[in-house]
Amino acid sequence: MPDDNITQIRKLEHIQIITKRNTQYREKTTMLELVGIKPNGGAISKRDVDIESELLGLPVSAPLFISGMTGGHPATLGINRNIAIAAARLNIPMGVGSQRAMMENKELAYTYDVKKFAKELILIGNIGATKLLVYNDGQIQRMVDSIGVDMLAVHTNPGQESVQPEGDIDFRGVMGRIIEVARGIRQPVIVKEVGNGISREVAARLNGKVYCIDTQGAGGTTWIGVETYRNKSKYGGAFWEWGIPTALSVLEARSSFNGPVWASGGIRTPSDVVRSLAIGAERCGMAKPIISSERSGGSDGVYSFISRMIDGIKEEMAGLGFQSLKELRQAKVTFKEPLRHILKDRGIKAK
Amino acid sequence: MNRRADRKMIDGVQFVHCAIPDISLNETDISYRLSGGLKLQYPVAVAAATERSAISLSGRLKGVPVVFRKHVFINGRKKADLGPRRLVQVRNGVEIAKALRLDGGALPCISESDAGMIDIYIKQLRVAMLLTNSIDLKRLGKAPIYRMRLQHA
Numbered sequence: 196m197p198d199d200n201i202t203q204i205r206k207l208e209h210i211q212i213i214t215k216r217n218t219q220y221r222e223k224t225t226m227l228e229l230v231g232i233k234p235n236g237g238a239i240s241k242r243d244v245d246i247e248s249e250l251l252g253l254p255v256s257a258p259l260f261i262s263g264m265t266g267g268h269p270a271t272l273g274i275n276r277n278i279a280i281a282a283a284r285l286n287i288p289m290g291v292g293s294q295r296a297m298m299e300n301k302e303l304a305y306t307y308d309v310k311k312f313a314k315e316l317i318l319i320g321n322i323g324a325t326k327l328l329v330y331n332d333g334q335i336q337r338m339v340d341s342i343g344v345d346m347l348a349v350h351t352n353p354g355q356e357s358v359q360p361e362g363d364i365d366f367r368g369v370m371g372r373i374i375e376v377a378r379g380i381r382q383p384v385i386v387k388e389v390g391n392g393i394s395r396e397v398a399a400r401l402n403g404k405v406y407c408i409d410t411q412g413a414g415g416t417t418w419i420g421v422e423t424y425r426n427k428s429k430y431g432g433a434f435w436e437w438g439i440p441t442a443l444s445v446l447e448a449r450s451s452f453n454g455p456v457w458a459s460g461g462i463r464t465p466s467d468v469v470r471s472l473a474i475g476a477e478r479c480g481m482a483k484p485i486i487s488s489e490r491s492g493g494s495d496g497v498y499s500f501i502s503r504m505i506d507g508i509k510e511e512m513a514g515l516g517f518q519s520l521k522e523l524r525q526a527k528v529t530f531k532e533p534l535r536h537i538l539k540d541r542g543i544k545a546k
Numbered sequence: 547m548n549r550r551a552d553r554k555m556i557d558g559v560q561f562v563h564c565a566i567p568d569i570s571l572n573e574t575d576i577s578y579r580l581s582g583g584l585k586l587q588y589p590v591a592v593a594a595a596t597e598r599s600a601i602s603l604s605g606r607l608k609g610v611p612v613v614f615r616k617h618v619f620i621n622g623r624k625k626a627d628l629g630p631r632r633l634v635q636v637r638n639g640v641e642i643a644k645a646l647r648l649d650g651g652a653l654p655c656i657s658e659s660d661a662g663m664i665d666i667y668i669k670q671l672r673v674a675m676l677l678t679n680s681i682d683l684k685r686l687g688k689a690p691i692y693r694m695r696l697q698h699a
Contacts, residue, residue: 364570366570386566433641541562
């Protein structure tokens, strides 16, 4: 079977597995529940809370983004279109899934081309880190330009690749290529994991070289788990709980990376968002709740879910007495065990 | 760190995931040297219940060390003594990696009933090495970890 057919089928299988099987971490959590925030005086009115921010000089209505999920199969166009329309109505950035499929078969580019439905959308492109070894900067530039992306996410997924029979398991030269591409293309580059988190050591090597880190830590969907189901893998199960919990990953990345750190991986509630922002994340991403709301309610379902999320964030901040994101980011935070001693063991000082 | 690994320690420790390794899974070197100088192809042994089963198992599992009462059998023959190495019981390849990381003197071992799983465990070990950017067991011994539980030595 040609490579582009394999990639297309895989895209569809991923959506089916994520929406129908339990692919969440079983024991490991995001550790966000171990973060405490000291209230900023008394509660205030929700109407007085302002959570608007800017991204690349463009206004964004909330410190949220929709993580890249899909594209590359004709059936995924509807999903991307529904999410894009809701994201544009709410003025929230949105990512598409890996654009590898359109690199292998240009005819599939339309499944990612969501700006035709939502011109004002801040769109985040997506390509696998190991694929940067295959394509040159000119090809990557054409790939992002062809669908008008504003930023490019380079996803790194050694865990997931290791469980795929067709996976890329040779990472030699990948870090160097990420840095070259970040210099070589016009759009800012985000480096993101796919659910196993970014460590302090990796963040330090990316510092000053890429625009942003999206942690995609452990505690939400495990892509090793998704691949374990897809391939009926005998050895993937041992890695089901592998990865750095999202809260720890944000703190690790924050300690050695000076650019924006985005939190994602198991972000499900307004509390998760508020806690992530308080420990240093610039914004928070979600995927699973978005795909679930899209599957059950289309574009309106996504719109309602994010609207409720925004409302919940404002409510939570009001209850803690924070009027703005700036105030929240200066909040005093505490850590419960085991997060507290892990930070000490790892030599990470949080604020 | 060079302390004795036990079940509680293995359960309570996590590797720090390396999202962008510099290595290829296929070039990871898992050869393991016993104190007598004998180089093992695999850093994990099968613990046999009798000398007879040790000989029989090691004859069937080419290159895999089988241990019975401190004696190491390879390819059906007694090859060496375990020396100061300690056997640490493990249940999969991630635990092999953890035992090797936590205890420099450990030789991870699996039960006879798991002997048929050895290839899967070795693949899991190699994946764990890729995900900790460890090209060989020496590097694995220094891979960053964190503890989920407070442990008092």
